[in-house]
Amino acid sequence: QVQLVQSGAEVKKPGASVKVSCKASGYTFTSYGISWVRQAPGQGLEWMGWISAYNGNTNYAQKLQGRVTMTTDTSTSTAYMELRSLRSDDTAVYYCARVVTGLDWYFDLWGRGTLVTVSS
């Protein structure tokens, strides 16, 4: 069925990097973009950025510029999000979401989330 399957929980030390994967199935991967959205404990949703699965174009939230990289592997229909120089306030559940783009963007399919804990 149509789904996004994310990699498992991670525990990292401050200053380290984390790479989360998101494998798509049940649809044509290159027909949609993928966004990453994170949610700190007890907080709301924060958009991190977007990647086109068609051509690899990216757009990142300004506050994460320089620390985040989003990539895709079309041979495996997998999207990746790497976050570097981790801090304690990066502790959050990280979601990938399929982006419907037309006149604007919205997210019609979500992964189940990956908990990233940053702790010394």
Added chain:
Amino acid sequence: SYVLTQPPSVSVAPGQTARITCGGNNIGSKSVHWYQQKPGQAPVLVVYDDSDRPSGIPERFSGSNSGNTATLTISRVEAGDEADYYCQVWDSSSDHYVVFGGGTKLTVL
């Protein structure tokens, strides 16, 4: 950057109608999308483009958008509707292309 304002909480009795607002400067000129998130689960799209419903979403969920306020309306509220609800817009002029509201906790009394 563009800001969306939601009430932190809304309470309603079963069978009644819940209205969750999302305020923003001239939000009526944008398309608004709504997500439902239950505890420990990923968000689910319940309304897109102001008032359209994805397949599988009950007709009880509807949306409207005009002026400076968008509204998600849930009719005949059920216990299973208890969740956090987030509005979202796309703002290409912002450093955040995608903007979420702060979320509203819907409590079914």
